[in-house]
Amino acid sequence: MTFIEARNLWKVYGKGEAKTVVLKGVNLKINKGEFVAITGPSGCGKSTFLNILGLLDVPNKGMVYIKGKKTTLMGENERAVFRRKISGFIFQQFHLINTLTALENVELPMILDEKNKIYRKKRAKKLLESVGLEQRINYYPNQLSGGQQQRVAIARALANNPKIILADEPTGNLDSKSGNKIMKILKELHDNGITIIMVTHEQEYTKYATKVVKMKDGEIIDIVEHNKTH
Amino acid sequence: MKPIDIISFAGKNITQKRTQSLLTIVGIVIGIVAIVSLISLGYGVQNYIQEETAKLGANKIQIFPMKQFGIPPTKLFRDKEIKAIKNIKGVDKVLYGWYGGVNIEHRDEKYFVNMFYAKPSNIKSVYSDVGGYGIEKGRWLSDNDNYKCIIGYGVAHNLFKKELEVGDSIYINGKKFKIVGIMAQVGNQQDDNMVIIPMSSGEELFNKKGEYNYIMVKIKDGADIKKISEDIKDALEKSMGTDNFSVLTAEQMAKSIGGILNVLTMFVAGVAGISLLVGAVGISNTMHMSILERRKDIGILKALGAETTTILSIFVVEAGFLGLLGGIVGLIIGVGIAKLVETIAQNMGYGMVQAWISWELIFGVLGFSFIIGVISGYFPARSGAKLNPIDTLRGL
Ligand SMILES: Nc1ncnc2c1ncn2[C@@H]1O[C@H](COP(=O)(O)OP(=O)(O)O)[C@@H](O)[C@H]1O
């Protein structure tokens, strides 16, 4: 069953001389429960594609369907609601809020979704526990290592029980040991039925994927289905 | 996002930058201090004037033998003038006598106070009719009293180390007087710091006969005070052959004080306005900086699913809090100043000047300062809320 479908996505930045066409008619179908890895050289449009799939950005042309719904027609607020209820983002630079503790960072999506305080605290603690940070819940991001920060970010992405995790080079800023830890967590999430779309440079990590999408110069040049069973 | 979470989020931002927040609110603080002390004291003084006017009456005219206070009179009033005034239509009662300064002495303590003498029956009849004057202890003077006196509230209670009582004796300009009455508090320096003696003793003491420097006229109920004033002026000019005197109604006195007050009010209001403007610009600037610093956080919040209005509310509430903080500090200082001035005024004998501090004033000021914050934070907040999350997360 097709969960997310990108149809003929175009994205253009700038005008005239400075105009760059970042996506040139991208098509992709993603089924529920898939683990999609997007690879390709730097600057080929992977992040742009991911952001559009996660409704953080909009294409200049084309359409993203989620469960058949034309999301590109949604207003900005409706997309915001989708981001906090259906999807969770993980970034290469972690993007935690530095003035908030680990616990408060994880609470944030639930605060935005108007969950009550007791539930919030309890769930944030549980999530931090599940990524092995029960000792660090009151630490600020600058008191945590990169790997720990990324695990906080994962806990945050999971706060509102998302159906989709969008990860943009989640291991890109980490050493291989921390990177492996993050990948193990993502694999577990996938095993639990969450759809994962991950941009990565590391060939090694594509082994977890059910589908590997290769991009170049704003186009998808290859799609490899792994079809493995867990 | 729930309002309570917006508030705690905004509050966190402020407490995290304590020094910057404090500097930001200085302008608002100064403006609010000016406004609070202005309103509180302005109302206080206005109430005082109104009460004075009401009490000392729309039915009272005071006459002095000079055009301006501080300039010595060229010609004093005599019985002839008193008689002329009494004959004017609408005049009810006329109190006339001498107003001056005396040394009073009691148990080796010596002070300079105001003194008024007139015929005792005349004093009693007019004072109990124009309102505002009363006896706290003892009695009014009577016509056969000699070397007896009534003392003002301040003289009795505040002047001497040991309070004076009815029956005590004091020396007035060296002559011994027995206190027969203490006046109730009037609320102004002149009246409360006064001794009143019978005309007979006064004329002996000052070596005068049939000369007066003060006349108070009580008009009949419903009579036209303006017309009577004019008639008095005409009569006096004719009788004295000079126009070097002044005829003042309570309304005129209130007006001249009110005029000075208005100038003062406008000045303080100007100061308040400028400070508030500076304060508003300060808050606006701080919010602008604060949003620049937190571009990335805005991107993160949007990526996590915050709507534009949520971001806007967070920053607007934060700016409102800055304003409110300025309001609270300003209110405390302003009330402090008003109370200080009130205390000073009361120590100087103006017991009726009371700082006007009410819940309306407090909540009004706090609401006002919050709104100033909100207004000055709105435009920076709106530009922050409109930021594109992709750009801010890319570090643009
Ligand atoms: N907001 C933007 N404004 C201008 N150019 C952009 C913007 N975002 C991305 N680009 C350009 O689009 C191209 C693709 O960017 P991106 O999707 O981040 O690539 P990737 O993630 O594959 O490295 C790059 O050349 C980048 O400079």
Ligand SMILES: [Mg+2]
């Ligand atoms: Mg990228």
